Amino acid sequence: MATYLGLDIGTSSVKALLIDGVQRVIAVGHAPLDVSRPHPLWSEQNPEDWWQGTLAAIAKARAAAPAEAWKALAGIGLSGQMHGATLLDGAGRVLRPAILWNDGRSGAECAEMHRLLPDLAERAGNIAMPGFTAPKLLWVKHHEPDIFAATRMVLLPKDYVRYRLTGAKVSDMSDASGTLWLNVAKRNWDSRLLTITGLNSAHMPDLVEGSAVSAALSREIASEFGIARVPVAGGGGDNAASAVGIGAVRPGDGFLSLGTSGVVFAVTDRYVSAPARTLHAFCHAVPGRWHGMSVILSAAAALSWIAEIVGATDIGALLERVQTWAATADNRKDAPVFLPYLSGERTPHNDPEANGVLAGLRAGHGPDAMVYAVLEGVAFALADGLDVLTSAGAPLTSCMLVGGGARSHFWGQMLADVLQIRLQLPEGAETGAALGAARLAMLAAGAGDEATICVAPPVQEIFRPNPAMAAAYAPRLARYRALYPAEKAARQA
Numbered sequence: 001m002a003t004y005l006g007l008d009i010g011t012s013s014v015k016a017l018l019i020d021g022v023q024r025v026i027a028v029g030h031a032p033l034d035v036s037r038p039h040p041l042w043s044e045q046n047p048e049d050w051w052q053g054t055l056a057a058i059a060k061a062r063a064a065a066p067a068e069a070w071k072a073l074a075g076i077g078l079s080g081q082m083h084g085a086t087l088l089d090g091a092g093r094v095l096r097p098a099i100l101w102n103d104g105r106s107g108a109e110c111a112e113m114h115r116l117l118p119d120l121a122e123r124a125g126n127i128a129m130p131g132f133t134a135p136k137l138l139w140v141k142h143h144e145p146d147i148f149a150a151t152r153m154v155l156l157p158k159d160y161v162r163y164r165l166t167g168a169k170v171s172d173m174s175d176a177s178g179t180l181w182l183n184v185a186k187r188n189w190d191s192r193l194l195t196i197t198g199l200n201s202a203h204m205p206d207l208v209e210g211s212a213v214s215a216a217l218s219r220e221i222a223s224e225f226g227i228a229r230v231p232v233a234g235g236g237g238d239n240a241a242s243a244v245g246i247g248a249v250r251p252g253d254g255f256l257s258l259g260t261s262g263v264v265f266a267v268t269d270r271y272v273s274a275p276a277r278t279l280h281a282f283c284h285a286v287p288g289r290w291h292g293m294s295v296i297l298s299a300a301a302a303l304s305w306i307a308e309i310v311g312a313t314d315i316g317a318l319l320e321r322v323q324t325w326a327a328t329a330d331n332r333k334d335a336p337v338f339l340p341y342l343s344g345e346r347t348p349h350n351d352p353e354a355n356g357v358l359a360g361l362r363a364g365h366g367p368d369a370m371v372y373a374v375l376e377g378v379a380f381a382l383a384d385g386l387d388v389l390t391s392a393g394a395p396l397t398s399c400m401l402v403g404g405g406a407r408s409h410f411w412g413q414m415l416a417d418v419l420q421i422r423l424q425l426p427e428g429a430e431t432g433a434a435l436g437a438a439r440l441a442m443l444a445a446g447a448g449d450e451a452t453i454c455v456a457p458p459v460q461e462i463f464r465p466n467p468a469m470a471a472a473y474a475p476r477l478a479r480y481r482a483l484y485p486a487e488k489a490a491r492q493a
Contacts, residue, residue, distance in 0.1 A: 002072050004019055007437055008434040014057045021432050023453075028386075033045060044103065047094050074230055077235050079235055079236055080236075082175055084157040087154060087158065103130065110135045113140065122275075123190050124183070133156070154179075155169060165221055166216060172285060173238055174285040176283070201287055210284075212234050233441045241285055241433040241436030244435075251269040254398070255400040256400070260300055262382050264386050278350040286450060292394035294385025296385060297345055303374060311367075317407050337476060339358075343463075351438055398422075399422065401415070413463050
């Protein structure tokens with residue numbers, strides 16, 4: 001039976017996942033990555049580390065797989081962290097460390113881009129933020145002009161790994177959407193967006209759909225891996241690939257991710273945008289589909305923060321205790337209200353200076369009340385994100401609940417009640433970006449179509465919204481939404 005390899009080039013690690021033709025996991029390999037922060041707001045990685053991590057992760061997966069399964073490899077797919085600026089010279093050599101998605105140095109360049117091109121948001125479908133790729137290149141132009149002048153190609157992280165695997169400079173529509181150089185509606189590079197950063201289409205890789213063949217494995221790498229020159233799929237950015245991995249490819253499908261940050265992702269069959277409310281409008285990793293995405297910067301990170309403050313080392317036990325405390329309606333009604341902007345906020349405010357707030361504290365409030373407020377505040381922030389998506393024309397009809405925070409039954413039910421949507425918790429089977437990449441490899445290799453390959457995983461639990469609880473949350477949600485304007489006004493006084 002043919003096998004397929006999914007590679008996920010993350011920020012903290014590279015993952016290699018080998019599956020067979022019916023998507024059973026055969027082998028997995030991981031390799032850690034480090035992030036360099038040489039100055040405040042900076043976040044960088046050496047692209048060579050991605051390549052060495054890829055080789056190490058593949059070697060581990062290969063060693064764990066039966067020899068015949070590895071020899072049967074029929075396709076490779078790629079996923080990766082988005083937005084990272086990898087600068088190559090004319091000979092394909094890396095000119096400087098890659099500037100990552102969570103690098104914040106280019107705030108001034110974002111403002112400059114909007115001054116230079118007033119219709120930027122309409123062209124790109126998104127407003128300029130330091131996380132995107134284009135402002136990073138404008139920063140390099142201003143601060144490292146010799147490197148900028150030597151730049152002949154800009155690649156995203158997974159696309160640099162593709163270049164090392166195949167020798168081809170190619171990206172896919174979903175990952176390219178996060179550069180701020182793509183006309184997301186038209187799914188191609190935009191010359192005006194490129195011009196304001198001093199670049200042109202020659203600096204950009206070719207574009208393919210995520211499920212299409214981008215190139216074949218080079219002869220040298222195929223020989224080194226002991227396999228044939230298999231096709232490499234276009235692949236996808238990490239969130240789009242994760243959506244493919246849970247079968248979210250049809251309009252109305254989506255997921256809510258409770259990771260360090262929080263994401264609400266909704267698939268559409270048309271381009272939707274709401275840049276003024278910081279909705280990310282991106283192409284999906286499959287043809288003819290787009291997605292809207294709202295992002296909050298502190299989700300499970302906020303829970304970790306409050307757990308450390310209250311001295312809880314066992315978060316599972318802490319959540320069980322808080323669930324017992326919250327069973328009393330008066331406790332919930334009188335709890336503090338929390339604004340989870342511990343690292344600023346993206347959707348809907350796009351305010352990196354926004355602060356967290358714990359309002360309404362009384363002497364009788366103990367750790368349980370404060371932890372409850374944090375869980376609820378994150379749910380309210382995600383409700384704001386869902387409201388942005390729905391208002392933009394990207395409603396959810398089916399939503400998976402994923403990420404580390406999804407392990408809490410209490411939090412899952414709270415989210416369903418606050419957002420008033422049904423949340424499906426998948427079983428512990430392999431999901432995520434690496435599986436999505438492997439599925440895109442199957443599509444590129446002709447192993448099936450979206451209907452047979454991009455299936456949803458079995459569901460472990462369904463959280464159904466309770467209208468009565470929505471009514472109970474309503475006055476607290478109103479208090480929550482009043483906090484940010486007050487905090488902003490106080491900050492700017």
